[in-house]
Amino acid sequence: MSTAVEVDDLSFAHTGADLPALERVSFRVSAGESVALLGPSGAGKTTLLALLDGRLQGWSGRVSVLGAPLDPDRPPPSARRPDTGFVFQEFALVERSSVLRNVLNGRLGRMSPLRALLGSPTKHDLEIARTALADCGIADLAERRVDSLSGGQRQRVAIARCLAQEPRLILADEPVSNLDPAHACEILALLTGAARTRGATALFSSHQPDLARRFAQRIIGMRDGRIVFDVPTSELNDDATAELYREVGPIPGIGLRAVS
């Protein structure tokens, strides 16, 4: 099976931070896998995912995404960026634009810059955007402005934008941290299901062990910038998760510090 993500001895510190956000991190994700990054707030999940997305520079180690090595000093060429899709923790939608416009924004990297600037998506682009909307159950919201939507609806728009990008690797940062448990399950089923039917790899972060267990084939536990365990979901035991949240709070997710 081919490799979607390969990380070897990766360390990184944010500028101005005293402690490294990632310390000697190594793991690999096979193409088509669904993997959860589990860990308390501040563990380094967002940092790791942003780094894999090519948005952080100045790290050490070796990182390879979809078969191509990342350069520690510069962002990947824009031609490669659409292959990696990102679902942002705080959605990162353009609030004043329509749902359809936001989902079409996911296609901008797949269009020629001129077509993108002229604002004329092809029939093909529109079809993909509409399919993504339908898959996320928000086809009827296409013309609504994002600032009129609920948190759960915004989360669906953010996922639809990512799917419209047709990524081969989906990175999702706490995609359900803003939702109640019922909606959280729905969204994670949607995300991992969409990845599976599209043959894409999914790597999502979560601070809730029960959700990670339910929707990932493999779970990577993180704490203080280090990988604490990396096991198939069936082998995850409560001692391991307890170790992850030691001194931070009881599982699952009750009394944790605010998720950053």
Add this chain to the structure above:
Amino acid sequence: MAFRGFGGIATSGLIAAAILWSFATTDVEFSRLLSAGPRIADFFGRMFPPDPTVMAEIKKGSAETLRIAILGTLGAVILSVPLGILASETMVSPAVFRPIRTLLAFIRAIPLILVAMLMVGAVGLGPLPGIIAVAFHATGMLAKFYAEAIDGVSRAPIAALESAGAGPLVRLRYAIWPQMAPVVARDTIFRFELNLRESLILGIVGAGGIGFYIQTYVRSFQYDKAASVTIAVVVMVIAIEAINVALRRRFT
């Protein structure tokens, strides 16, 4: 609380001193105030009934004032786009935006009427010095507003588009501009309204517009005609304000 502690006492003392100083050194003759009543009554008496024969002058004057405000605002927008970018901390380094912001504060500190007088001296009488003066004066505020609009844009959607592979111009169009547009529109409309109000007086220094007629009629004691022009000015200001309030509401 504003006036607490030693600083509060010092502030209160300073305010009291300023008021006393103003009374002591200004030639305030209360006898003149007492005799003002009948004179004002006489003045208003001579304003009525307003003379309706000055309709042609009113039309010409208000059209010119409107043109000065429109072209002055246009000039200010053209100047404020580059200056606003250069004054924003998200677009340029402190070495650039600090001096530009100082320059804008300096421009704001110069009263419009002063700029207009200088411009009349430089380019002669008529609406042209008025337009230039309004454009210059308004840029001090508008460029600052534009810079704040740029700096108020949320960064996350820009990063999201970059992550999707969109280039800088495409990000400007789909992530930055949609966030800025309503602010820019509201600020520009607001500044247009100010420009219109402020340019009413430009005629007094010969920089064009309806103020010229008020000045002429008052100087030649034709108060009934001055009254008509004044009514026209008030109607115009109220109408523009109503239109602008309605317009501003559309940009949310």
